[in-house]
Amino acid sequence: MRGTVRVPGDKSISHRALICASLATGESRVRGLLLSDDVRSTATVLRQLGAGMPELSDDVLITGQGFGGLVEPRMPLQCGNSGTTTRLVAGVVAAHPFTSRFEGDGSLSRRPMQRIAEPLTAMGARFEFEHADGLPMTVHGGQLAGIAWNTRSASAQTKSAILFAALVGGVPVSIRESAKSRDHTEVMLGSLGVPVTTDNLSISMSQARELPAFDISIPADPSSAAYLVALATLASEGEVRLPGVCINPTRIGFFNMLQRMGGAVRFVGRQRGAGEELATVVAGPATLRAAKARAGDVPSMIDELPLLGCVAAAAGVDLEVTGAGELRVKESDRIAALVANLRAIGADAEELRDGFRVGAGRRQFSGRVVTRGDHRIAMAFGILAALPDNRIDIDDRDCVSVSYPAFWEDVGSLRS
Structure with a gap:
């Protein structure tokens, strides 16, 4: 067993790069994206929301709409099998004054969404579920307020949903986890100048006026x-x-x-x-x-x-x-x-x-x-x-x- 392989771009970072590029002011370049079904689901949903999102490739230019610049989708947001797409984008749309309906395949529809609905509801959004706390899920966004939230678990997706909602909504938040979860959202936002601070299991973020356009190469997963x-x-x-x-x-x-x-x-x-x-x-x-x-x-x-x-x-x-x-x-x-x-x-x-x-x-x-x-x-x-x-x-x-x-x-x- 011998050889050198460049494995594909990191899935978690690929999702976040697409979301950040859609929220940035100006044109961002993203290289080395993971060209997988899940990442394409995020691109599709952001395209439905009005982001300048071309068909994905290894080297893609994305035109951001700035904070609050996305538009109400005409059709349900089709998330495929991607829980990351659903939970992170729910945070984004929670801060927009429109309604979004999230749908997914059978597997995704059974996965729990209450973990993001609770903190985003506390911030001012409103959620509706048709079956327990899975998809279809409707998010009514609007004016948000800052919160201090304990996730009671190690959930990077819950944490990221809160951070993206606060970023777009222009409100401060603090988050505490029970154990350290993956921190790609904090790392990426911090690298783009957003005032994010971390202290072991605690994360806090202050208001950012905008997200600058960026040029990023996605590391291997x-x-x-x-x-x-x-x-x-x-x-x-x-x-x-x-x-x-x-x-x-x-x-x-x-x-x-x-x-x-x-x-x-x-x-x-x-x-x-x-x-x-x-x-x-x-x-x-x-x-x-x-x-x-x-x-x-x-x-x-x-x-x-x-x-x-x-x-x-x-x-x-x-x-x-x-x-x-x-x-x-x-x-x-x-x-x-x-x-x-x-x-x-x-x-x-x-x-x-x-x-x-x-x-x-x-x-x-x-x-x-x-x-x-x-x-x-x-x-x-x-x-x-x-x-x-x-x-x-x-x-x-x-x-x-x-x-x-x-x-x-x-x-x-x-x-x-």
Whole structure:
């Protein structure tokens, strides 16, 4: 297993760059965008709101409308499968004097939105739900007031919805989290001159008169890089190099956990870009040991936890993950999907209320994986399928287009 791969642009930063460019004054340039289904959903919604948003490409110019310059959409905002699109743009439209209806696919429609509705309602917006607190969701925006809000969880999307609402609404806010969540919104806004301050679990933002146009290159996505690092770790020989990866501390929990388990993962050539720290991630074969991941470990690797379970199974080591109940309300119930599929291919796995256990045992697997349309499940088991002697069939390979359209090609390039 040997090679160098530039994994695609970071999904979280791509969403935020499109939103910030739409709110900026003037023309912004965004390079290295993730050209995935989720990011296209954000572009589509912003286009519906009147942003000067062309068809996406690797190098795109976006004409911003300034604060309060977006317009009432003529049709429902179609968010596809993207929770980030829904929650962050809800914050933006909450500060505009019009009504927006958000719709999504079946998976997104089941995901909870009350976590953003509560703080945005406290700021002055009004929400309507047709089914519990999922989509369709209608947001009536208008004049907002500043708030001090405790998210009671580590939710970057809740935090970002509040920050974008306050930014457009021109009001101060302070936010406190129970644990540190990914902080790309604060980093990007701060790099553009917005008065944002952070102190451990607290974030505060004062009024900004405008958002200047900008030129940004999106770093490579550490969540996408994690799959190829896992493949290199489980290989018998070789080395994989992944340049330009964002190594923001709120995003590298998977790499840190692999190192704790004995993995050979390192960062070289550190530099700064887009307000973030970047590096080439280098990984190679390693003999792993048993591990436990607790609630404090979870926020920085929430998307990679199914992959960690698959890595433990392939390495034949015990793994216990707790404090990860958020996995139940992702694109699928990822705890149930992971455990059911590990058992289906012959691994020892058990569901916990807020996590899962993987037992040491056999290291060769065969069977059919039912992804439930979840890209993270498809890619996690795709790594197991790429290992020699495994015979694993994945029912929906195409769902990886949500976050990593070239996943199968990149995995194949390292195996050839």
